[in-house]
Amino acid sequence: MGSEDLVNLALRRSIFYPSAEIYSNSPSGFWEFGPIGEAMRRKAIDFWRRELLQKESFLEIFGAQILPESVFRASGHLENFNDPIVQCRKCASLYRADKLIMDSSKELVPESISTAELDALIKKHEVKCPKCKSKDFATARKFNMMMPVSIGATGDVQCYLRPETCQSIFLDFDRIFKTCRAKLPLGIAQAGASFRNEIAPRNTLLRAREFGQMEVEIFFNPKKINSIERWGEVAEYKLNLMQLGKDVRAVSCADAVAKKILSGQLVAYYLARVQQLYEKYGVPLPKMRLRELADNERAFYAKEAWDFEVECSEGWVELIACNNRADYDLKGHAKESKKEIKVKEEGDSEAFIPHIFELSAGIDRTLYVLLDLAYKKEKRGPEERAYLDLNPKIAPYFSAVFPLVNKEGIDERAKALANELSQCGIDVLHDDRGSIGKRYARADEIGIPYAITLDFETLKDASATLRERSSMKQRRVKIAELPEALWKLQTGKSEF
Amino acid sequence: MGSEDLVNLALRRSIFYPSAEIYSNSPSGFWEFGPIGEAMRRKAIDFWRRELLQKESFLEIFGAQILPESVFRASGHLENFNDPIVQCRKCASLYRADKLIMDSSKELVPESISTAELDALIKKHEVKCPKCKSKDFATARKFNMMMPVSIGATGDVQCYLRPETCQSIFLDFDRIFKTCRAKLPLGIAQAGASFRNEIAPRNTLLRAREFGQMEVEIFFNPKKINSIERWGEVAEYKLNLMQLGKDVRAVSCADAVAKKILSGQLVAYYLARVQQLYEKYGVPLPKMRLRELADNERAFYAKEAWDFEVECSEGWVELIACNNRADYDLKGHAKESKKEIKVKEEGDSEAFIPHIFELSAGIDRTLYVLLDLAYKKEKRGPEERAYLDLNPKIAPYFSAVFPLVNKEGIDERAKALANELSQCGIDVLHDDRGSIGKRYARADEIGIPYAITLDFETLKDASATLRERSSMKQRRVKIAELPEALWKLQTGKSEF
Numbered sequence: 001m002g003s004e005d006l007v008n009l010a011l012r013r014s015i016f017y018p019s020a021e022i023y024s025n026s027p028s029g030f031w032e033f034g035p036i037g038e039a040m041r042r043k044a045i046d047f048w049r050r051e052l053l054q055k056e057s058f059l060e061i062f063g064a065q066i067l068p069e070s071v072f073r074a075s076g077h078l079e080n081f082n083d084p085i086v087q088c089r090k091c092a093s094l095y096r097a098d099k100l101i102m103d104s105s106k107e108l109v110p111e112s113i114s115t116a117e118l119d120a121l122i123k124k125h126e127v128k129c130p131k132c133k134s135k136d137f138a139t140a141r142k143f144n145m146m147m148p149v150s151i152g153a154t155g156d157v158q159c160y161l162r163p164e165t166c167q168s169i170f171l172d173f174d175r176i177f178k179t180c181r182a183k184l185p186l187g188i189a190q191a192g193a194s195f196r197n198e199i200a201p202r203n204t205l206l207r208a209r210e211f212g213q214m215e216v217e218i219f220f221n222p223k224k225i226n227s228i229e230r231w232g233e234v235a236e237y238k239l240n241l242m243q244l245g246k247d248v249r250a251v252s253c254a255d256a257v258a259k260k261i262l263s264g265q266l267v268a269y270y271l272a273r274v275q276q277l278y279e280k281y282g283v284p285l286p287k288m289r290l291r292e293l294a295d296n297e298r299a300f301y302a303k304e305a306w307d308f309e310v311e312c313s314e315g316w317v318e319l320i321a322c323n324n325r326a327d328y329d330l331k332g333h334a335k336e337s338k339k340e341i342k343v344k345e346e347g348d349s350e351a352f353i354p355h356i357f358e359l360s361a362g363i364d365r366t367l368y369v370l371l372d373l374a375y376k377k378e379k380r381g382p383e384e385r386a387y388l389d390l391n392p393k394i395a396p397y398f399s400a401v402f403p404l405v406n407k408e409g410i411d412e413r414a415k416a417l418a419n420e421l422s423q424c425g426i427d428v429l430h431d432d433r434g435s436i437g438k439r440y441a442r443a444d445e446i447g448i449p450y451a452i453t454l455d456f457e458t459l460k461d462a463s464a465t466l467r468e469r470s471s472m473k474q475r476r477v478k479i480a481e482l483p484e485a486l487w488k489l490q491t492g493k494s495e496f
Numbered sequence: 497m498g499s500e501d502l503v504n505l506a507l508r509r510s511i512f513y514p515s516a517e518i519y520s521n522s523p524s525g526f527w528e529f530g531p532i533g534e535a536m537r538r539k540a541i542d543f544w545r546r547e548l549l550q551k552e553s554f555l556e557i558f559g560a561q562i563l564p565e566s567v568f569r570a571s572g573h574l575e576n577f578n579d580p581i582v583q584c585r586k587c588a589s590l591y592r593a594d595k596l597i598m599d600s601s602k603e604l605v606p607e608s609i610s611t612a613e614l615d616a617l618i619k620k621h622e623v624k625c626p627k628c629k630s631k632d633f634a635t636a637r638k639f640n641m642m643m644p645v646s647i648g649a650t651g652d653v654q655c656y657l658r659p660e661t662c663q664s665i666f667l668d669f670d671r672i673f674k675t676c677r678a679k680l681p682l683g684i685a686q687a688g689a690s691f692r693n694e695i696a697p698r699n700t701l702l703r704a705r706e707f708g709q710m711e712v713e714i715f716f717n718p719k720k721i722n723s724i725e726r727w728g729e730v731a732e733y734k735l736n737l738m739q740l741g742k743d744v745r746a747v748s749c750a751d752a753v754a755k756k757i758l759s760g761q762l763v764a765y766y767l768a769r770v771q772q773l774y775e776k777y778g779v780p781l782p783k784m785r786l787r788e789l790a791d792n793e794r795a796f797y798a799k800e801a802w803d804f805e806v807e808c809s810e811g812w813v814e815l816i817a818c819n820n821r822a823d824y825d826l827k828g829h830a831k832e833s834k835k836e837i838k839v840k841e842e843g844d845s846e847a848f849i850p851h852i853f854e855l856s857a858g859i860d861r862t863l864y865v866l867l868d869l870a871y872k873k874e875k876r877g878p879e880e881r882a883y884l885d886l887n888p889k890i891a892p893y894f895s896a897v898f899p900l901v902n903k904e905g906i907d908e909r910a911k912a913l914a915n916e917l918s919q920c921g922i923d924v925l926h927d928d929r930g931s932i933g934k935r936y937a938r939a940d941e942i943g944i945p946y947a948i949t950l951d952f953e954t955l956k957d958a959s960a961t962l963r964e965r966s967s968m969k970q971r972r973v974k975i976a977e978l979p980e981a982l983w984k985l986q987t988g989k990s991e992f
Contacts, residue, residue, distance in 0.1 A: 014675040019560035020567055020667050022833040027653040030560035032664060034672060038558040054918050057927060062534040064515035064526035064706050065561075065689060066643075071516055085649050094649050143649050147562075149657070151705065153581050153590050153639050153695050157523040161645070161657075168528060171516050176530060179510040193561060199649050209647065210560050337518040422550050424987055425921045431553060491920055 003313050006375050007204060009386060010037070013446055015371070016205060029201025029209035031364070036446050039396035039427070041212070044281075044367050045191050047393050048214050052277050058187030058216055059180060063168025065193060066149055069158040071167055074336035075329065080300040081163055082142035084118050085199055090134035096199040097140040101127060110296035115140040145196045161195035166358060169217045170329040173354075174341050177219070184343060184354060185220040185228075185266065191363065203314060205364035212363030218270060219354040221345060222326075225264030226257070234272040241306075242291040263304050263324060267357060274308050274320055274359055281370060282391035287311045290322070301328045308361075312372040319369060320361040327353040370394055374447060380472065381437070388447030389470060397429040398490055399450040400443045402436070404458060414454050417464075417479060424483045426490055444469050450489065450496075452482060468496045499809050502871050503700060505882060506533070509942055511867070512701060525697025525705035527860070532942050535892035535923070537708070540777075540863050541687050543889050544710050548773050554683030554712055555676060559664025561689060562645055565654040567663055570832035571825065576796040577659055578638035580614050581695055586630035592695040593636040597623060606792035611636040641692045657691035662854060665713045666825040669850075670837050673715070680839060680850060681716040681724075681762065687859065699810060701860035708859030714766060715850040717841060718822075721760030722753070730768040737802075738787040759800050759820060763853060770804050770816055770855055777866060778887035783807045786818070797824045804857075808868040815865060816857040823849040866890060870943060876968065877933070884943030885966060893925040894986055895946040896939045898932070900954060910950050913960075913975060920979045922986055940965050946985065946992075948978060964992045 010016045014034030020026040033041050053060055072078045084097040097118040098109040105125040109118075118140040121127075128135055151157040162168070169188045176188055191214040198209050205211070231253075238250040243261060251261065253268035262268045271290055278288060293305040304324035309316045330353050334341040342351035374390040392398060399421060403414030418430040429448065436453060443451050453465040457476075464482065467474045473496065477485055488494040506512045510530030516522040529537050549556055568574045580593040593614045594605040601621040605614075614636040617623075624631055647653040658664070665684045672684055687710040694705050701707070727749075734746040739757060747757065749764040758764045767786055774784060789801040800820035805812045826849050830837040838847035870886040888894060895917060899910030914926040925944065932949060939947050949961040953972075960978065963970045969992065973981055984990040 012675065014668075014671055017668075017671065019664070020563055022667055022670070022829065022835045022837075023564055023566045024833075025566060025653070026564045027647040027655065029647075030562060032560060032668060033558040034668070035555040035557060035676060038556050041558060050918060054924075055915065059531040060534050061531060062529040062537060064528060066526060066691070066706055067516055068519055068522045070519045070521060147645050147647075149643050149645060151523040151525075151643075151693060153693070157521070159523065168515070171518055172510075172513075172528060172530070174518070175510055175513065179508065180531060195562070197647060197649070210562055333518065337520075339518045341518075419551065422546060428550075 003203075003372065005377065005386065006313075006372055009375070009445065010204075010371075015040070015446070027209070029198055029207070031205060031208055031210075036396040037367075040371075040390075040394055040447075041363065041367055043394045043396070044370065045212075045214060045363060047281065047391075048191070048277065048361070051280050052216070052273060053187075053189050056187055056273065058189045058218075059176060059182070060189045060191070061169065061172055061176065062192065063165070063172065063190060065162055065195075066151070066159045067162055067167060067171075069160065070336055071171065071333070072146065072160055072163075074332040075167055075170075076300055076332065077146055077160075077163055078144070081146060082144050083199055084113070084115055084140050085143045086118065086122065086140040087138045088129035088132060088134055089136040089138055091129060091132035093129055093131045094199060095130075097122070099200060100130075101125060103130075104128065110294070111298075112296040115142060143197075143199065145198065147195050147197050163196050164194050164215070164360070165190045165192050165213045166215045166217050166329075166360065169215070170333055170356075173217075173219060173330065174339070177343065184224070184345065185218050186354075187216050187218045189214070189216040191215075205368040206314065206317060208364060211365075214361045214363050214366075216359045217325075218266070218357045218359075219343075220266055220357065221343075221352065222355040225266045225355075228265045228269045231265050231269060234269050237272045237276070239268070239271055239275060240285065240289045242289045244292050244294055248289045267304070267322075267324060270357060270359060271306060271308075271322060274322065278308070278310065278319070280391075281366070281394065283310055283370070283373060287373070289316070291316075299323060301325050303328075310369050310373075312369045314372065317365060317369055318362075319365050320359055323358045323360065325356040325358055327355050329356060330354060380441075380444065385441055385444065387441075387444035387469070390447035390449075392449040392490070395447045395449050397427040397448050399426060399452060399486055400429040400439070400448050402439050402451065402453045403431070404454045404456065413458070413479070417452070417454075417482065420483055421486060424487050426483070426486045440467065450486065454479075471496070499699075499868060501873065501882065502809075502868055505871070505941065506700075506867075511536070511942070523705070525694055525703070527701060527704055527706075532892045533863075536867075536886075536890055536943075537859065537863055539890045539892070540866065541708075541710060541859060543777065543887075544687070544773065544857070547776050548712070548769060549683075549685050552683055552769065554685045554714075555672060555678070556685045556687070557665065557668055557672065558688065559661070559668065559686060561658055561691075562647070562655045563658055563663060563667075565656065566832055567667065567829070568642065568656055568659075570828040571663055571666075572796055572828065573642060573656075573659055574640070577642060578640050579695055580609070580611055580636050581639045582614070582618065582636040583634045584625035584628060584630055585632040585634055587625060587628035589625055589627045590695060591626075593618070595696060596626075597621060599626075600624065606790070607794075608792040611638060639693075639695065641694065643691050643693050659692050660690050660711070660856065661686045661688050661709045662711045662713050662825075662856065665711070666829055666852075669713075669715060669826065670835070673839065680720070680841065681714050682850075683712050683714045685710070685712040687711075701864040702810065702813060704860060707861075710857045710859050710862075712855040713821075714762070714853045714855075715839075716762055716853065717839075717848065718851040721762045721851075724761045724765045727761050727765060730765050733768045733772070735764070735767055735771060736781065736785045738785045740788050740790055744785045763800070763818075763820060766853060766855060767802060767804075767818060770818065774804070774806065774815070776887075777862070777890065779806055779866070779869060783869070785812070787812075795819060797821050799824075806865050806869075808865045810868065813861060813865055814858075815861050816855055819854045819856065821852040821854055823851050825852060826850060876937075876940065881937055881940065883937075883940035883965070886943035886945075888945040888986070891943045891945050893923040893944050895922060895948060895982055896925040896935070896944050898935050898947065898949045899927065900950045900952065909954070909975070913948070913950075913978065916979055917982060920983050922979070922982045936963065946982065950975075967992070 015037035019030035086097040104127045147161040235254040242248040298305045302323040306322040308320035344351040374388040511533035515526035582593040643657040731750040738744040752758045794801045798819035802818040804816035840847040870884040
């Protein structure tokens, strides 16, 4: 069971597939989601919204994707958001220098390495061009990964597609803080697309040029980093921490703060919420870790950074960057825009710049890893079949309704049922054709938890077969009782 | 009650506001949604999804926003997606030529006018530069409104931000049709951002440079335009049709087809579904019309076009472009990509290129118009107050829970209730502060249908006050019964 099987399934059922694939010259690193994939993608975001944002009272905004250059001068992206690239002098192929060296030498190359050091490593390891085998490379150079866009008919306003969704959160903080009558700590979130001109997009959804992020920026008073209202709820909860140069250990939040592994309760609290969120998504605890980043691995704005990683068939994949950005962002924007961005708390005499702890999650990566972990191939009924053993809340549809295909008008009954279910907030797929066994297999393959089949019995007693994906168990239910039965299953008020 | 009041409310409550507003040099035409606006925006899209897509069994995809140049060569946008612009020779100000003439002369200028004709009209009406009053303009020229983006480190792949979301639908049609085992007519939908480098963005959300679209492309067999399965459901339904040069008349779908006002049942059927969708959103019938576009008003790809317009305080606003694009798009992409895109139906011997009828709705425009129509200012209690008399399904939250603010731990009870409601699929806003009257007023102002207040009585009998926004009626309900009571109100299973 590997990623190849999953990608095959994705292409066969149009869960995800390359963008503009009918054109042979389409750039790589752009993906589309078909009906099933789009439903899953939306569910994964909704889950984050319900299980993290709502429970923590975070506020969600929706900002523009194009932002003016000043924003990225202030944020440091204009100067620092670069990838080192190197070009083969013989065949003109272009590579990300650090990846090229790592692939060829297996030596770990840190993110903050200089171009001169990269040139030296290329020489030292006698790196060859993977395409033409030449060892003759031009000197490495930095390439800014943002995508510029000119706005206005004379191209007068230089803008960029945002490389991270969080910049609008920083820009909007002052307004949201005031108009929403908020107090610190305040979490502001956003889900949407970000754009990075990657040199070498790869691994389908894991490194794309246009990709989804769901980010939370938590604004807090640095003096109160150890005064967290609901600390008691997580103090004894154990984080899978992987400190620099050490193995993963389960450490309670309280211990992690007491032993100064983490800089304060606030950091421990939200790392706990991250780990708990992914437990709820359905990721087993042993497959998660919070990996501490070394100085030269951290993004340029982070003073403390933990990558939340999940192990799947692609190895350990970073799903969330948890960064203590301190006052880097608000300070930068205040300076560049010449607007004061400060907060005064009740009883305090002095205004201060809030610090920021961020939980920056990848949407497509989360979806990919959840699919990878849910992918099972085993004997189901007479033959071996692939199916997605997915958390019902991430399934593309909560139920499928299969009509009786004859001339008696039963189709209409199935449609009416499907409509009633959807009015009750239960997602439903309908009108798939084929034999019952094939329909179940096709529904299982995309992870639909419950299937409802109308058949000849239905004509006599207005009942239907309700089947559970994971157990393949079936029971007979009156059609009139199905909306409530499914609603109870969906909200966890009953079990099958 | 005018748009100024609404924009004031939007800014005061951060429903929507200009993007990157702390920077004085930010380009206009970019907007952000705060927590309340974002919730409404999401609800408006979900409503479209549930009431149109789900009921019509349309499939929804999610495509990349950046597409390669070949796509727009095939689509005709490279050649035809232009605005006429004209520059003042004295002060260098730039204008959209047709708007400048219309503003100055009140003469209607058709979309397809040539630049030479525009120059002639500028002379004829002695148009002055609004800024410096000079009459000296350079000759008008066409300006392509797409935003170019270069992909790859050497800028080798020329791409564009999509000017309409539908292009990915055309590109993906062949794959979706096959892998989803679909049959014609097949509706494929997408909701997402589009980008147009407007010369003169204006009226906040009504003409922005980055804006949301929710589009449906219906692929059909042109020979079967008069064979629609559920035709009986709409045949007698009356459309508010405004034919060229005529007043609006209510015409039944059957009559519109019989009298050849519309080209076939399929067109009438989906126009009916559009009008019904907006009836459900809460728009009164007399405020809607379907306006036929003249040859020179239609987009370059449309052979038959009806604009669905709604009257609000900004006048008649186009919310949905309903275009019969015929085989224009699939033919163009098949030719440019050299891939055959054809369909063979059961029993047919020959494959054919499906035709397309599109329902292209604006998300931000829909939201703006719904807010504008819902905005009321009237005596509510002791004073005149503004409130949004919004369809509960578009309200940012279905309910607000107000805790008792004292030291008895009641806050926790409110939080537990809010969490239980949200687990039952009921959106809830909590922890607003202030007096009861002010809280109600603030909740009414953003259109929340139901408010729950915990008070000193709650301590005795575990009950709470449930208040309805529109009627301001209140009743007492046991806290334990609230989730079911609200779920019934939300799903229409009971009334207040």
